[in-house]
Amino acid sequence: MTFSDLGLSPKVLSAVTDAGYTQPTPIQAGAIPHALLGKDILGIAQTGTGKTASFVLPMLTRLEKGRARARMPRTLILEPTRELAAQVEENFIRYGKNHKLNIALLIGGVSFDEQDKKLERGADVLIATPGRLLDHRERGKLLLNGVEILVIDEADRMLDMGFIPDIERICEMIPFTRQTLFFSATMPPEITKLTEKFLHAPVRVEVSKAASTATSIIQRLVKSGSKPWDKRETLRNLMKAEDAELKNAIIFCNRKVEVSELFRSLLKYDFDAGALHGDMDQRARMQMLANFRDGKLRYLVASDVAARGLDIPDVSHVFNYDVPIHAEDYVHRIGRTGRAGRSGKSFTIATKSDTKYIDAIERLIGNKIEWHDGDLSTVVASEGEDEAPRRGRGAPRRAGRKDDDRKEKGERKPRERHAKPSEAAPPEAAHDEQPVAAEATVADIGERRARKEAIRSENTERKADRNEQRTPERGDSRPQRDSNRPARHRQEDNDATVGFGDDMPAFMRIVAKV
DNA sequence: AAAAAAG
Numbered sequence: 001m002t003f004s005d006l007g008l009s010p011k012v013l014s015a016v017t018d019a020g021y022t023q024p025t026p027i028q029a030g031a032i033p034h035a036l037l038g039k040d041i042l043g044i045a046q047t048g049t050g051k052t053a054s055f056v057l058p059m060l061t062r063l064e065k066g067r068a069r070a071r072m073p074r075t076l077i078l079e080p081t082r083e084l085a086a087q088v089e090e091n092f093i094r095y096g097k098n099h100k101l102n103i104a105l106l107i108g109g110v111s112f113d114e115q116d117k118k119l120e121r122g123a124d125v126l127i128a129t130p131g132r133l134l135d136h137r138e139r140g141k142l143l144l145n146g147v148e149i150l151v152i153d154e155a156d157r158m159l160d161m162g163f164i165p166d167i168e169r170i171c172e173m174i175p176f177t178r179q180t181l182f183f184s185a186t187m188p189p190e191i192t193k194l195t196e197k198f199l200h201a202p203v204r205v206e207v208s209k210a211a212s213t214a215t216s217i218i219q220r221l222v223k224s225g226s227k228p229w230d231k232r233e234t235l236r237n238l239m240k241a242e243d244a245e246l247k248n249a250i251i252f253c254n255r256k257v258e259v260s261e262l263f264r265s266l267l268k269y270d271f272d273a274g275a276l277h278g279d280m281d282q283r284a285r286m287q288m289l290a291n292f293r294d295g296k297l298r299y300l301v302a303s304d305v306a307a308r309g310l311d312i313p314d315v316s317h318v319f320n321y322d323v324p325i326h327a328e329d330y331v332h333r334i335g336r337t338g339r340a341g342r343s344g345k346s347f348t349i350a351t352k353s354d355t356k357y358i359d360a361i362e363r364l365i366g367n368k369i370e371w372h373d374g375d376l377s378t379v380v381a382s383e384g385e386d387e388a389p390r391r392g393r394g395a396p397r398r399a400g401r402k403d404d405d406r407k408e409k410g411e412r413k414p415r416e417r418h419a420k421p422s423e424a425a426p427p428e429a430a431h432d433e434q435p436v437a438a439e440a441t442v443a444d445i446g447e448r449r450a451r452k453e454a455i456r457s458e459n460t461e462r463k464a465d466r467n468e469q470r471t472p473e474r475g476d477s478r479p480q481r482d483s484n485r486p487a488r489h490r491q492e493d494n495d496a497t498v499g500f501g502d503d504m505p506a507f508m509r510i511v512a513k514v
Numbered sequence: 515a516a517a518a519a520a521g
Contacts, residue, residue, distance in 0.1 A: 081518065108520055131520040161518050254516055278518055304517050325515060
């Protein structure tokens, strides 16, 4: 079976050939001929199975007849995350290089203007996340009654994310005569109901999980103390131990705060790391992902935004800095490595409180995961030791480490309540840097502010010169404000010393106590 | 115990 047997147009075939593909994957072979005939498709397939091309290629062929009218897109593809949407756009660009198609990407976090212009011009292909799509429609800039082909991708994930009502609304805006291509990795009851409602006599194409993935990934559990610095140390040791074999790695954390904390910590230890989570501004998200794909970054610290769907080929290692709370997430995360028959390694850092989640994972995958270097019964209790490198600058360290721990707990709490998660001061601020006095001096506060700003801009553009990050008071770090941030987070902007800096009047100190 | 997605 080759691509030329599937009935695709010459223009599409030549782009596929140029991309270096000759053999369709099972989902492509199963779905493309039916999709070309205009049939509805129910595709049950995981990512990494060639699912995207299975709808992009037939759509391109079918779009060769006809032209788009202003504000009336001819096709619509719904994706759960912005990155996935952008990835689908790339596929249309790659395989549509012999076509003159207008492609519009409607995702949140970026300005409306450009998106509006593309809609105005008439889009052949509209790729969107649900929120931004509905937003455009409510503004009257978008008519969906010209849509001939609707694609709903990653439906089960849309369900997890609470998008199903939005999806139903959107489906109801599109004429009955459309063709619907529907993809989901799993078929929970809610999704089955959705397909019964919105698909007409679909052809079901099911691709079993690539059995090879499970076997080609070496999985290990790694014991660790439960304090953040224990876990960071465990991770660093692991990264160093794997260095020779490690080409690149994704490091998953359960929370966005942890992503940014770990990211900053790794930078301090000179690891070549980037970060990816949903509270970062869109430009930074795209940049980090692109740099990681291009090999400019070796490590990507990420939330589960990166766990599914994203096409990041050739990841040699996956580290779970946290044990995922939901067992399925484990499968998705480690599925980022060992793709396309290659081998991969995954290490999951586990603490005493993680045992029940590990049990759930082992039940799901039907296997015990081996311990890397002894199980949790051998963990030595932590004394709160953090072995981070010191900086020469500033006051000498305070005597007791344990003292500092107490300080970290006691002092960070009140400010943490206001802090936007991704920008909260890292624990290291109290730990392996300047000790923070109960009443911070103006200079301390000014420096902490500068640091925060450096971290902010670090999230947006990673500077080549690390020293700039280390001495942010020199200047050029500018705060990157995200105007899209929900109002409840904005309070943090009034926190501490923003707007006063080093010149903050003394009476403000009480407010800014850190 | 989370993340994601509109502003």
